[in-house]
Amino acid sequence: MDMERVLVAGAGQMGRGIAQVLAEAGYAVVLCDTSQALAERGRALIADQWQRAVARGKLTPDAAAAALARIEPVADLAAAAGCQLAIEAVPEDLTVKKDVFQQLDTYLPADAVLASNTSSLPITQLAAATRRPWQVIGMHFMNPVPVLPLVELVRGLVTADEVYEQARALVLRLGKTPVLVRDVPGFVSNRVLMPLVNEAVWCLYEGVATAADVDRVLTLGMRHPLGPLALADLIGLDTCLAILEVLHQGYGDPKFRPCPLLRQYVQAGWLGRKSGRGFFTYTDGGPAGPSPALARTGQGTGG
Ligand SMILES: NC(=O)c1ccc[n+]([C@@H]2O[C@H](COP(=O)([O-])OP(=O)(O)OC[C@H]3O[C@@H](n4cnc5c(N)ncnc54)[C@H](O)[C@@H]3O)[C@@H](O)[C@H]2O)c1
Numbered sequence: 001m002d003m004e005r006v007l008v009a010g011a012g013q014m015g016r017g018i019a020q021v022l023a024e025a026g027y028a029v030v031l032c033d034t035s036q037a038l039a040e041r042g043r044a045l046i047a048d049q050w051q052r053a054v055a056r057g058k059l060t061p062d063a064a065a066a067a068l069a070r071i072e073p074v075a076d077l078a079a080a081a082g083c084q085l086a087i088e089a090v091p092e093d094l095t096v097k098k099d100v101f102q103q104l105d106t107y108l109p110a111d112a113v114l115a116s117n118t119s120s121l122p123i124t125q126l127a128a129a130t131r132r133p134w135q136v137i138g139m140h141f142m143n144p145v146p147v148l149p150l151v152e153l154v155r156g157l158v159t160a161d162e163v164y165e166q167a168r169a170l171v172l173r174l175g176k177t178p179v180l181v182r183d184v185p186g187f188v189s190n191r192v193l194m195p196l197v198n199e200a201v202w203c204l205y206e207g208v209a210t211a212a213d214v215d216r217v218l219t220l221g222m223r224h225p226l227g228p229l230a231l232a233d234l235i236g237l238d239t240c241l242a243i244l245e246v247l248h249q250g251y252g253d254p255k256f257r258p259c260p261l262l263r264q265y266v267q268a269g270w271l272g273r274k275s276g277r278g279f280f281t282y283t284d285g286g287p288a289g290p291s292p293a294l295a296r297t298g299q300g301t302g303g
Contacts, residue, residue, distance in 0.1 A: 007086040011042025015089035017145025020046045023067040030079045039073035080107040089117040092242035098129040105130040115139040120186045120246040123156035134160040153178045185250030200228035205261040211279045229279040233272035241266050
């Protein structure tokens with residue numbers, strides 16, 4: 001099956017990253033969000049990345065222009081009609097994802113593949129929302145997509161061998177490394193990572209150390225490139241909370257219970273980098289220090 005034209009649903013941080021690597025590899029990409037403005041903003045942010053690469057001499061202006069021409073921003077999933085693959089990267093919410101899957105199932109050609117970039121939700125359950133469950137697969141890209149080589153490939157209960165092989169070939173063409181995992185909540189990545197993130201939030205909540213010091217223990221002591229709280233800010237605190245809820249419910253194990261502080265930050269709209277504030281505050285240029293309110297409540301850090 002020819003998969004040269006791919007629809008990416010969701011032009012948030014993951015959808016943009018996936019669209020970027022697909023366009024760089026020569027695929028025609030239809031980038032869909034809930035409004036034309038959001039889809040176009042997604043394309044513009046990808047263009048910024050390529051402009052930076054051009055400025056650093058890593059990409060020629062012609063290659064950047066050609067890749068940009070391969071991305072078509074749209075506001076309607078009906079554009080899936082011309083695609084052989086759709087990769088869904090909408091928020092980590094089962095209801096939202098099921099709705100998108102049902103729409104994509106309606107619009108995609110009968111032999112097309114439907115992939116989800118979900119971090120934790122059951123692929124089998126998403127597949128069951130469609131009339132083509134054997135053509136549904138999890139393709140879990142890592143953040144930031146252009147930088148990290150891993151893609152977890154998650155086979156649902158009835159995912160066909162052929163579909164798995166197609167997804168694997170696509171990942172290899174992107175220059176990335178596929179790892180096959182079973183369809184369990186959080187797969188391997190977030191089943192292992194989220195308890196670490198959550199425990200770091202518990203440490204902050206209980207006043208064990210400041211946010212910066214919790215992170216320093218992991219960066220300086222364990223050589224993690226990012227501390228768990230900065231990583232949570234990068235992932236998005238709403239996404240971390242959603243994943244922990246799926247793990248907690250999926251395994252029925254209290255070890256996954258989300259820390260109340262994480263829930264409170266999400267309620268406050270502190271979603272991490274994407275909202276400018278999470279455990280740390282951010283300017284467009286990067287981290288700007290501890291969250292001011294954290295500093296006020298004594299939970300912050302001297303930096
Ligand atoms: N953030 C991470 O580090 C990370 C890593 C791997 C996987 N994921 C997964 O990727 C998915 C997206 O996460 P994100 O961080 O990009 O979120 P995000 O909030 O940055 O982006 C989600 C985008 O989806 C759009 N959207 C919402 N409903 C839509 C619809 N019906 N049709 C089209 N677009 C719609 C939103 O407007 C938004 O632009 C989630 O399932 C998440 O769990 C996230």
